[in-house]
Amino acid sequence: MKKTVLVVVATAVLVSACTTTDPYTGDQKISNTAAGVGLGALAGAGVGLLAGGNDRRNALIGAGIGALAGGAIGATMDQNEAELRRQLEGTGVSVTRTGDQIILNMPSDITFNVDQDAVKPGFYPVLNSVALVLKKFKQTTVDVFGHTDSTGSAEYNFDLSQRRALAVANYLSGQGVDSRRFAVTGFGKTRPIASNATTEGRAQNRRVEIQLSPLT
Template sequence: MKKTVIFALAGSMLVGACTTDPYTGQQKVSNAAAGAGIGALAGAGLGLLAGGNDRRNALIGAGVGALAGGLAGGYMDRQESELRAQLQGSGVSVTRAGDQIILNMPSNITFATDQDAVKAGFYNTLNSVALVLKKFNQTTVDVFGHTDSTGGDQHNFDLSQRRALSVANYLGAQGVDSRRFAVTGFGATRPIASNATSEGRAQNRRVEIQLSPLT
């Protein structure tokens, strides 16, 4: 089970309701289903899209050029270098996986316990991320929310969704093109450490940003 929201500039409010994609079985969540955390998205003029290729088509249709296959690696190299420089000492890790870049944002620096509002102390870090994302605009941005296994499954999925939405919404408010984003809440289904220890649970509570070249 996971919940994905794909959104783009589309008027003054979020549209759509909680539906299941008949082809993928994936649940698409609107503001009504995602809870209070998505409310800020409406103020940013974000609308729900349906279908995995919508981001790519919207960006190319808006004049954002796709990268030729041979150029993607170098483009992501330069973006990775700038992210590492901007995020040094921030507590956010930068990992490279092929042509993708993953930023791991632990919840202890991003959110208060069981809350979905980004901590004010984390704004400067997200501002740095936004600067790089605006410079390297030929990438799509997937924001993944994760929790530990404490609490019920539905609560964890909803919390992970709202936290990911909060991060995406903040970046959008800093001028990152909202058509680049997709947001997914995974709850506790993708741990990176054992939930049997407090240290492991702390590692599992995180938001990840995955950057992929637009090709």
């Protein structure tokens, strides 16, 4: 299946993004290669997401960003967490720590208008704060996940979740965060965190998540 998405990095480029199916979960997702083309197309040769997790890691280390090891892993993620909590307090974005990973949950009602994939201008300052932290602590990879509620078709929700995740990643890249750190995945309605039977539950399920992992 082919998706055509509009990605902006300093200016607009049109890319045709191939989607793939996870062999373990059956989830559809944008391929890492396609995401990298969109995020890094105008940043120069060799810049942009490569084909897989090891390629992303190798590209960053090859660019001179040192990998973390031993006690430095936990210490660096502790610093990331503390700074993110300070920057995002009172914004409506939650910060969750799971082991050495940090997840930022961005509810769609504060991030996007209904059925739209353009980030609300009022949310720019929040993403600017996230970008400041990402640029300060460069030794992390950044996965951006898009999710929807169960309203509408699977195809529609997958496409919307993918475009919203791309919009967030693209905005952060536009603020100077190295695009090689990003991977973008749209999950549609396949990963709810609350019941879709209630208005409140559906609101929780409509979200974009940013997952930070240490570069090791």
